[in-house]
Amino acid sequence: MAEKDLYNLSKIFYYFRERYYNQAYVTAHEGLKRFVNDGILQFYSALAQLMDVRLHESMRELEQLRNKPELTVATLLALIHAHKQHKTPDREAISEYEVKVKELRKQVDDTALFYAAHTLYIIGKADKATEYIERATKQNPTNVFAITLKGWILIANDIAKESKQYFDAALKLENNFPDAAFGYAKYREIRSNFSQALEYVNRILATKSDYLPAVLENMKLQLCMQDWEQCEDVAQRAFRIDSNCVEAHKYHYLYLLCKEGNYSDAQQAFSRLLQAIDISEPKGAWQYYEISQVVARVCGRNPQILQQSELLLQRALEIDSANPDYLIEGGYQALMANKMNEAIKFYKSAAKTQGENMAAVYGIIHCQILEGKYAEAKQQIEFQHEVQSGNAAELSHLRAILAKYENVLAPDQIVQLFDTAAEQHFKNLRGLPLGKKYLLCLNPDFILEIVREYLNNTTLKPIDSGQTLDPSLRKSSGILEQLTKAVPGLLEGLFLLAKVKYLSGDTNEAKNVLRRIIDQEATYSEAYILLAQVYTREGNTHLAYEALENGLSYNFDLKTHPMYHLIRARILKKEQKYEEACKLLQAALNLPGVKKQQQTETIKTPRTKTEQMISSVPISIQDRVSVYLELAEIQLLLNRVHEASILLQEASTEFQGTSEESRILLTNVDLALKRGDINQAIETLIQIKSDQAYYLQSREKLAEIYLKHRRDKKLYIKTYKELVDRDPTPQALVILGDAYMSIMEPEKAIEVYDAALRQNNRDITLMKKIGEAYIKTHAYTKAIKYYEAIVKAEPQSELRINLADLLSKLNQNDQAQRILDQLLKEEVQNTNFQHAQQVTKAYEIFANMFEQSKQFDETKKYLIRAKENQKKLLKRIQLEEGDIQKENQKLYCNICYRLATMYFDEHDYESAIKDLKEASAIDDRNLKIQMMLTKAYLNSEQYESCEQICTYMNKTFPNDNSVQI
Incomplete structure (x- = not known):
C-alpha cells in the first residue's frame, strides 16, 4: 500500500504545497510502478491533473475512484472543483455532488475525512478543510496523516503557533514521517528559529541524502539565514539529483541577480530555468508568474533581464490569459519598460475580468498620473481613500506621485507622503525571512524610487562634522542598509548608499561601498565619479584624479558626462588652478542635459549598455545646479564678481519654481558677502520661506552672518529661536542649545537641552550634552549631582562612565574606582553590546588614573585589558x-x-x-x-x-x- 511509503507520499504532498502539480503527478505515477492500481496514488494523480488544469483527464480518473470508501468524499469535492473550473460549469452536477457530500461526510471514517480535508487544503480552501480534519483527529487521535495535516491547515489559516503540538504528536507516532518534519521545520521558520528548522530538515537528509524536497528546504533555509553562498551550494546539490529542478534553478538565478549582480551569467541561467519549467511544469502558469514577479523587482531595470521577466510572464498568460493577477503584473512590468499604452491595456483587462480588483484600479490611476490626467487620478484616489479602511502602501504611493507631478504642495509635504508610503511598505515585511516572498514584498525597484525622492529633497553638499544630519539622509541610509543587505548585488542600491554615506559625511564608508561596486562591476562609471568626489572632499586631489582616470580607462565616453567635468573642476579648485577649472565648467554647461533639460520621463527608461556605463543614474537637477554654482564660486575666487552675478541670474531663471531655487539664492548670498553687501545677503536669506528646500541651511547661514559679520549674538540666537517656534521638535531644540554653547552660554543651553529631554526623556545623547554643558561652566558639583541622579534612577545607565571619568579628572579616584569596580563585576553576568563598550571605557579610565599617578606598569596592564575587550567587541x-x-x-x-x-x-x-x-x-x-x-x-x-x-x-x-x- 502507498501509505507505507512515507517518503514518496510526503514528496507528493510537498509538491502540492509548492504548486508543482506536474511533479506531484510524475511522483504519483512513479509510486504506481511499485504499488500497481493503488487507489490513493491514482487519486493524487487525478488531483494533480486537476490542479494542472487538465480537467478532462482528471475528471475521468476521479469518476473511476468514486466508489472507493476512503475516497468517496474527496473525489466528490475534487469533482465539484473541476466542474467550477469549466467555462460553462454544469450547475446540476455540482448541486448533485454537494448534496452527496453533505450526506456522506457524517458517515465516513477518519481516513476518508483526512483525504477530504487534504483535497480542500490542496485546492486552496484551508478554512473549509478545518471541519473535516477536526472530526478526523477526534475519531482517531493516532492517525498520523490527519494530525500532520491539521498542523499544516493551522499554518494556512495563520494560526501557526498552535501547529507545533500536532507536528510534535505526529513525529512521536512516526519518527520518520518527512511531511511532519517539514511541518515542524515550517513552524520554526515562521518563528524565525531557522537553525532548529534546518536541524529537522537535516534529520531527513541524514536518513535519505538524495531526498529532493529536503534538499530544497535546506536551500531555502540557508537563504532565510541570509547565507547566499550556502544557498547556492545547496542549489548545485539539487541539480545533481535533478538537473531540471525548477526551484533550484529559480534560486540559482536569483543568486546571480541579487548576490552577484552578474547579469551576463544570469542571462544564461535564465535559459536553463525556462527550459526546466518547460520540461517539469509545462502547464504551471503560476511557476512562470512567481519568478517573473521577483525578477522584475530585483533586476534594477536592466533591459535584458526585464525582457526575460516579460517572457516568463508571457508563458503564464499563454496558459491562463484571463488570470487578473497575471494581467496586473503585465501592466506593472509594461510601466517599468515605459510601455504606457500596453500597461493601460493590461490593467483594463484585469479590471474587466475582476471588477473589484484594487491592484488593477491602482494601476489605472498610476497610468492616469503619468499621462497628466491629474484631475481624474485625484478623483479616483480620493474615492479609494474614502472607501478603503486603513492606508494601503499603494494608495499612499499614488498620492505622493500625484502631489509630485501636480507640483502644488511644498517639497516637505511631498516627502511626508512618501514617508507614509514607505512606512506602510515596510510594515508588510515584518516577520518575513529572506526568500522569494521577502524579495517580492521588499520590491527593491519601489525602494529605489522612494530614496531618489528623498535625495531630490535634500542638499547635495556633504555635511560637516557636528552638523545635524538631514532626516531624508537618515531615512535613506536606513532603507538602503536594509535593501543592500538583502540584495547585495544591486548596483544602483549600493551606489545610492555610497552617495548617502558621502552626503552624511561618512567618507570612509562611502569609499568601502564604492570599492564593492567597482570590484563587482569595473565598468560602472558613476562609481568612479562619486569616488573622485569623496577623495576631493577629503582633500586628496591625487587619488580623485586617479579615480576619474580609472573610470575613463573603462569607458572613454565618461568624458562627455557633466559630472566628470564638475569633479575635475573641483580637483583643480583644490589645487588653486582656477582658470583651468573655469574652462572645464564652461564646457560642462554646454553638455546635453545641463541646460534646459527636457522633462524627464516619469518611468526610468531602460538604456543601452553604453548609456548605462556613462551614467547609471541620469544627471539630477541638483547636479545640474551644482555646475552653475561651482562655476559661480570659481568666478568669485577669480574676483569676477560681475560674471558670477550674470551666471547666477541665468541659473535663477533656469531653475525658477524648482526645489533648487533656494539653493541658488544661498549662493547669491555668498556673492553679496563677497561684495561686502551684508544687508543684501540678509534680505536674500529672508526671502527663503519655511516650506522651501534649504530653509534650515538658510537660517544657519543667516545666524552665521549675524554672529560673524554683525557681531550680534541676540539676532544669532533669535534666528535659531524662530526655528524652534516654527517646529519645536527635539532636533530644533538641540540646534538652539548647540548655538548657545557656541557663544559660551552653557546655562541657557542646559535649559534648552532640558526642554528637548522632556520630549524625549530617554535620549542618552541629550543627557550627555547637559552633563558636558555643566562641565563647560565649571559647575562640576552640579555635573556630578546630575550624573548621580541619573545613575541612581537607572543604575546601569551608560552615564555612570561619564560620572567615573569626571570624578577621576577631579582626582576623586576612590569614588571613580567604586563605580568602575561595580561595572566590571557585572561583566560576567552582562553580555550585551552596550555593557561591553562600557567595560572598555572603564579599563581606559583606570589606565588614565594610574598614568596620572605615574604607575606606568598598571597603566599598561589596563590598556591591554581595554584592547582585548575591544577586540572581542569588534568581532561581535x-x-x-x-x-x-x-x-x-x-x-x-x-x-x-x-x-x-x-x-x-x-x-x-x-x-x-x-x-x-x-x-x-x-x-x-x-x-x-x-x-x-x-x-x-x-x-x-x-x-x-x-x-x-x-x-x-x-x-x-x-x-x-x-x-x-
Whole structure:
C-alpha cells in the first residue's frame, strides 16, 4: 500500500504545497510502478491533473475512484472543483455532488475525512478543510496523516503557533514521517528559529541524502539565514539529483541577480530555468508568474533581464490569459519598460475580468498620473481613500506621485507622503525571512524610487562634522542598509548608499561601498565619479584624479558626462588652478542635459549598455545646479564678481519654481558677502520661506552672518529661536542649545537641552550634552549631582562612565574606582553590546588614573585589558551598521596607539610595531599611526619596511608637510 511509503507520499504532498502539480503527478505515477492500481496514488494523480488544469483527464480518473470508501468524499469535492473550473460549469452536477457530500461526510471514517480535508487544503480552501480534519483527529487521535495535516491547515489559516503540538504528536507516532518534519521545520521558520528548522530538515537528509524536497528546504533555509553562498551550494546539490529542478534553478538565478549582480551569467541561467519549467511544469502558469514577479523587482531595470521577466510572464498568460493577477503584473512590468499604452491595456483587462480588483484600479490611476490626467487620478484616489479602511502602501504611493507631478504642495509635504508610503511598505515585511516572498514584498525597484525622492529633497553638499544630519539622509541610509543587505548585488542600491554615506559625511564608508561596486562591476562609471568626489572632499586631489582616470580607462565616453567635468573642476579648485577649472565648467554647461533639460520621463527608461556605463543614474537637477554654482564660486575666487552675478541670474531663471531655487539664492548670498553687501545677503536669506528646500541651511547661514559679520549674538540666537517656534521638535531644540554653547552660554543651553529631554526623556545623547554643558561652566558639583541622579534612577545607565571619568579628572579616584569596580563585576553576568563598550571605557579610565599617578606598569596592564575587550567587541559587531563599527574601530586604534607610545618610550619597538600594525589594519589612513610606525621601523633598523610606509604615506598624503619631513 502507498501509505507505507512515507517518503514518496510526503514528496507528493510537498509538491502540492509548492504548486508543482506536474511533479506531484510524475511522483504519483512513479509510486504506481511499485504499488500497481493503488487507489490513493491514482487519486493524487487525478488531483494533480486537476490542479494542472487538465480537467478532462482528471475528471475521468476521479469518476473511476468514486466508489472507493476512503475516497468517496474527496473525489466528490475534487469533482465539484473541476466542474467550477469549466467555462460553462454544469450547475446540476455540482448541486448533485454537494448534496452527496453533505450526506456522506457524517458517515465516513477518519481516513476518508483526512483525504477530504487534504483535497480542500490542496485546492486552496484551508478554512473549509478545518471541519473535516477536526472530526478526523477526534475519531482517531493516532492517525498520523490527519494530525500532520491539521498542523499544516493551522499554518494556512495563520494560526501557526498552535501547529507545533500536532507536528510534535505526529513525529512521536512516526519518527520518520518527512511531511511532519517539514511541518515542524515550517513552524520554526515562521518563528524565525531557522537553525532548529534546518536541524529537522537535516534529520531527513541524514536518513535519505538524495531526498529532493529536503534538499530544497535546506536551500531555502540557508537563504532565510541570509547565507547566499550556502544557498547556492545547496542549489548545485539539487541539480545533481535533478538537473531540471525548477526551484533550484529559480534560486540559482536569483543568486546571480541579487548576490552577484552578474547579469551576463544570469542571462544564461535564465535559459536553463525556462527550459526546466518547460520540461517539469509545462502547464504551471503560476511557476512562470512567481519568478517573473521577483525578477522584475530585483533586476534594477536592466533591459535584458526585464525582457526575460516579460517572457516568463508571457508563458503564464499563454496558459491562463484571463488570470487578473497575471494581467496586473503585465501592466506593472509594461510601466517599468515605459510601455504606457500596453500597461493601460493590461490593467483594463484585469479590471474587466475582476471588477473589484484594487491592484488593477491602482494601476489605472498610476497610468492616469503619468499621462497628466491629474484631475481624474485625484478623483479616483480620493474615492479609494474614502472607501478603503486603513492606508494601503499603494494608495499612499499614488498620492505622493500625484502631489509630485501636480507640483502644488511644498517639497516637505511631498516627502511626508512618501514617508507614509514607505512606512506602510515596510510594515508588510515584518516577520518575513529572506526568500522569494521577502524579495517580492521588499520590491527593491519601489525602494529605489522612494530614496531618489528623498535625495531630490535634500542638499547635495556633504555635511560637516557636528552638523545635524538631514532626516531624508537618515531615512535613506536606513532603507538602503536594509535593501543592500538583502540584495547585495544591486548596483544602483549600493551606489545610492555610497552617495548617502558621502552626503552624511561618512567618507570612509562611502569609499568601502564604492570599492564593492567597482570590484563587482569595473565598468560602472558613476562609481568612479562619486569616488573622485569623496577623495576631493577629503582633500586628496591625487587619488580623485586617479579615480576619474580609472573610470575613463573603462569607458572613454565618461568624458562627455557633466559630472566628470564638475569633479575635475573641483580637483583643480583644490589645487588653486582656477582658470583651468573655469574652462572645464564652461564646457560642462554646454553638455546635453545641463541646460534646459527636457522633462524627464516619469518611468526610468531602460538604456543601452553604453548609456548605462556613462551614467547609471541620469544627471539630477541638483547636479545640474551644482555646475552653475561651482562655476559661480570659481568666478568669485577669480574676483569676477560681475560674471558670477550674470551666471547666477541665468541659473535663477533656469531653475525658477524648482526645489533648487533656494539653493541658488544661498549662493547669491555668498556673492553679496563677497561684495561686502551684508544687508543684501540678509534680505536674500529672508526671502527663503519655511516650506522651501534649504530653509534650515538658510537660517544657519543667516545666524552665521549675524554672529560673524554683525557681531550680534541676540539676532544669532533669535534666528535659531524662530526655528524652534516654527517646529519645536527635539532636533530644533538641540540646534538652539548647540548655538548657545557656541557663544559660551552653557546655562541657557542646559535649559534648552532640558526642554528637548522632556520630549524625549530617554535620549542618552541629550543627557550627555547637559552633563558636558555643566562641565563647560565649571559647575562640576552640579555635573556630578546630575550624573548621580541619573545613575541612581537607572543604575546601569551608560552615564555612570561619564560620572567615573569626571570624578577621576577631579582626582576623586576612590569614588571613580567604586563605580568602575561595580561595572566590571557585572561583566560576567552582562553580555550585551552596550555593557561591553562600557567595560572598555572603564579599563581606559583606570589606565588614565594610574598614568596620572605615574604607575606606568598598571597603566599598561589596563590598556591591554581595554584592547582585548575591544577586540572581542569588534568581532561581535561585524554585521552592524557602519557608524557603530567605525566608532568602535576608532577607539580600538586609539588604545593600540597609546600602548605603542608606551612601548616606544621603553624602546620596545617590536611590541610597538605589533600594536601599530593591528591599528593600521583597521585604519590605514590614520596619519598619526603611520608616522609612529615609520619611526618604530626606523629605530629598530627595519629600513625596508620604513621605506615602504614612507612611500605609502607620500602617495596617500601628498600635501602633508610632516610626511615630507
